[in-house]
Amino acid sequence: MLDPRMEQAINEQINREMWSGYIYLSMATWFDDLGLKGFSHWMRVQHKEEETHSLMMLGYVSEAGGRVLLAPIAAVDTEWSSPLAAFQEVLEHELKVSAWISELVDLALELKDHSTNAFLQWFVTEQVEEVSTAKGLVDTLKFVDGNPHSVLMLDRELGARAFTLPAPAAALGVL
Template identity: 50%
Template sequence: MLSKLLEKEINDQINYEFWSAQLYLSMSAHFSDLGLPGFAHWMYIQYQEETTHAIKFFNYVIERGGKAEVQPIKAVPTNWDSVLGVFEETMEHEQKVTARINHLADTAVAEKDHATQSMLRWFIDEQVEEEANVKAIVDTLKLVKDNGYAIYSLDKELAARVFVDSTQTGSNA
């Protein structure tokens, strides 16, 4: 059984994951509007991932005898000044997600909830990967600056990304 504190904080995380999904969907629409279908596709995959993360938390609350609560989602930004700006905001956002997951892990330790600690290890590992992937794109964008051919090439590369529901692999599915 989840403590009331962890139930509340995980429910807040569910909301934040859905907000994250909406943010990435908005970024996808922004890139589509700019004629960058590969970048749009990459962000759409992010949208799908964040949605599955929210559902993983949602199912976990229910599995542990808590009440999952879906809350209203605040509006997300819809415009950015540059391709690099979008990915810099993405990096900042993923760092916030990491901090939130770490806070949940700290709370699970304080509450002596070993099951939640175990479940959160998956998210901790996922955030290391998320930040590394975004950092690689930010670094590339800083390197190529406004080189149209390089942006075009990166757009083609990002279009090859495939969605894999990683929440369905491993023992915490």
């Protein structure tokens, strides 16, 4: 049985992961509007990843005997001053998510909840990758400095991103 504090904390993160996805979906529509289909595709994959994270947590809570309570998703921005500004927000957002995941791990350790701690370790590793990818794209966009030719080359590269279902998501049977 999940401790009520752990149950509530994961429920909050379920909401934040959906919210993260919503932010990236909003960025996808903004990139669509700019005609940058590759950037938009990258953001759609990002949206799907966040939705998957949320569904993995949802699956875990019910498997662990807890109750999932879905809350309203907060509003998101709808435009950014440049592709660089959008990716700077991605980086800041992912750093924030990493801190939230760390807080969940702290709580699991405090409660001696080893199964939740084990479940959360996948997210700890995932966040390192998320932050690193976002940082890499911020650096690239800074280097490109709005050069249209380079932005279009990057658009083609980002358009090739593929979504892969994480192994724990398949194991939890949530999709």
